[in-house]
Amino acid sequence: MALRVYNTLTRRDEEFKPLEEGRVRIYVCGITPYDKSHIGHARPSVFWDVVRRYLTYLGYQVTLVQNFTDIEDKLIAKSKETGTPPAEIAEKYAADYLVAMDKLGVQRADAYPRASQVIPEIIEMTKALIAKGYAYESSGDVYFRAEKFKGYGKLSGKKLEELRPGARVEVSDLKESPLDWALWKASPEDEPGWPSPWGRGRPGWHIECSVMVQKYLGTPIDMHGGGTELIFPHHENEIAQSEAYLGKEPYVRYWIHHDMLNLEGEKMSKSLGNVISLDEILRKYDPMAVRLYLLSAHRRKILEFSDELLRSAEKGWERIRNGFSRAQEFLSNPRFGGARDPLNLQREVARCNEEFFKAMDDDFNTPSALASIFDLITAINAHVVTSGGETSDSRGREAVAEAYGTLLRLCGILGLAPVTEKVQDTVDARLVEGVIKLLTEIREKSRKEKDYRTADAIRERLSSLGILLEDTPAGTKWRFIR
RNA sequence: GGCGACAUGGCCAAGCGGUAAGGCGAGGGUCUGCAAAACCCUUAUCCCCGGUUCGAUUCCGGGUGUCGCCUCCA
Known part of the structure; x- marks a missing residue:
């Protein structure tokens, strides 16, 4: 058994081998905390949480870093609107996001760096890129020469010739080419800014990730995650500036993108205004059911959102919980007889276990892995007798204990934990x-x-x-x- | 306009060369005072048209449809 992952860069499944044996370094593009999070934001978090749990289970030491973009146009606009400093807004929503993640059982990343915390490194990298001829200063801005980087377009599959006539790129007299992007932008007096060799300004969008990857993980990293909508231009640019700076490739060994969450056939996004807040979902549904729902489609497929699907997930989660209780109840009461056909139960448990790992090894096929869990639940329900009175049978008890242990382990990898329903107070x-x-x-x-x-x-x-x-x-x- | 992805039962969703996992729903049965939970059974030939093959949902070509990216975005 070997883990295979689909790499956006090569457009194929590849066997996963970390750079450093026994260790996996992951960077995931996080959110810009300028407003309430919606369920779409929960998809990558839950997905990467599962990746992390799985790799850890396989014995790897995993380091996962996820950024918070706390310097950005919308944040600045919101600050002007409300009179609240951008940093304060960002920290508030970042904290809300983390609370929601806790509810969903997402383990905290090893670090959540903010763009504002890596300004010196950003300035250093920008300076170096200018020195290397990959970037140029223009009226206090610094731009990256897209066309100078020979591999430009390798991630998104775009060709320079196709991009140019597109003309949908931000046009600016300050840029040599419309494809160039800002590494550093001059800041107006009333906006946040930091002193730099080019005057007071702030970082461009893509550079923070390049810097954080180097600072917190070291290149090349093993996996870089993000939504499909970030492939171009964000990740494409990130590769260009990082590899140009480092003078070597690859910057990232496996690019792993997840697809979007749709509402009524359209991508859920703030700009379209069709978002459903995570808070609302978590109030309405059991967080574990939400998790189950998010894992019910493969990461590379669009996931449709609807209350019907959430309700369906809630029923599914109830089924899993009931299976847990059945096994627990059996094991905690020595009076209960045994399993109907222990050998068959053992066989089923082994089969489900094997299928589960096969699914996970196949590019983290969580829907298929879930099917194994449901099969395991069915086996437990069909074999475990909790109707007391019968004499104890050690072989039966062992089979049930094994089934229960397996269920616990598999659910644990997916982060599905049967929370005991005790009231807080x-x-x-x-x-x-x-x-x-x-x-x-x-x-x-x-x-x-x-x-x-x-x-x-x-x-x-x-x-x-x-x-x-x-x-x-x-x-x-x-x-x-x- | 350019690039790309996807199209599987009522709703979701795996599979991707040998005659279709799983969840929810629906119907029937068992158990039960009745429920609930659970178990058993039933509920699809995989968008259309060609081609390759002994054999295609799975490969190739052409349609049609939906979605995404090319601009901020998980």
Whole structure:
């Protein structure tokens, strides 16, 4: 088994081999925190979290860095509008973003550098590019000569001749060619700026990533992630300026892009105004269901957004959770007999395990990996007997323990954790549990007396409060529902 | 206009040369006082037309459709 990944640069699946054995260095383009995050922002975060968990599981030491662009036109515009300093706006939304990521179970990156924190390095790199003849100063701006870099267009597959007539590039008298882009821009008095050899100014867009990659990871890095919309011009330019500066290639060994999230067939994006905030989604749906939804399509495919899909994911997540509880319950109660056909269960578990890794090795095929998890759930449900009374069977117990361990491991790689549904406040939690227990006992009594009207009324009332009662041979169980 | 991606059941979504994983939904059955959960069964020939092949959803060519990039964007 070997991990294969699709590399945007070569346009094919390649076997993944890190530069340095046992170590993987990853840089992912983060967000510009100038407004609330939407679900589209959660896709790369969850995807890369899974990559990281998987690589870590495989034994690699993974370093992942993700930037926050805190100097940018929209941020500056918003600052002028509201009178709040750009840095303050950026930090507020960055913090919100991280809180949402925590909810989604995304492990924190090793570093979240801000553009404003790497100004000296940006100036150094810009100076070096000028010295090498790849960049030139023009009225306080510094531009990169796109056409001077011979590999320009290799990532996006664009040719210089095709780009020129396009004429949709920002035209400026300050540039030698419309394809050139700013490494450094002069700042007006009322906008943020830093002193530089070219006067007061601020970095261009692409340069921060080049600098952060070098500063925090060292080149070449193994994987660079980002959305497909960043392939051109952002990543194309990033390669050009970095390789021109470093004087060697590659700058990045595997370019790994994810596709967009669509709303009613159109890309969800702020500029189109068709965004759905992450906050809203996380209020409405179980974060793990959201995670399941985000992993339900391969990273290179467009993911359609709809409430129906989220609801469907929530049902799927419930199924996984129920499978967990079934196995847990069995294992925690030695009275429960065993597995129906332990050998068959073991065989199924082994099969699901194998399929799961095969899927993950195939360019992180999470939808296929999820299918293995669902198969595993079905096997557990079909084999595990939690209807008490029967004598213990060690072989059966072992098979179930193994199934449970596998489920835990596979779900762990995808970051799907069955959170125990305890209420935060312990006093409230105890109260709720006590009251439900009381009601359950009363209902139990009614059922014994065949007073089903009372029993059903209790169940219905609790159900409308979001508490589901289930009568099983082992007694009445309850859980929260939405 | 240039470049590129995709088109699989009611809704999602894997597979990509040997006659279609999985989830949600729907229908039937088992269990249950009834529910719930769960299990079992049923629910597709893969956009169209050509070609290559013993054989194509899977490869090639041509259509049609949808989306993305070429401008800020995860």
